[in-house]
Amino acid sequence: PDSPGVDGVVEESTFLGSVRRSTVLTSDGSRVVVEHAPERRLGDREPVRLALAIVPATVRPIG
Incomplete structure (x- = not known):
């Protein structure tokens, strides 16, 4: 609970090769x-905790 991030639950997971x-549905409904x-x-x-890593990332809104 003290670590950075947000709690969520996996809705689906798909293997794409690499x-x-x-x-993930987060605790705030996102x-x-x-x-x-x-x-x-x-x-x-499966319960998970999402946090951003300090690496280059791409963020895109859906829709």
Whole structure:
């Protein structure tokens, strides 16, 4: 609870070869799509904590 970030629940996770794309519903009701390492499998309804890493990133609004 003391670490930076926001809590959420995985809605779906899709293997795309070199990455995995997961959709997370955050505790404030936002949906966030995250691309991450393919070996980190996230199950539906799995609780997660999202935080930004200090690396270059691209943020795009949906819709």
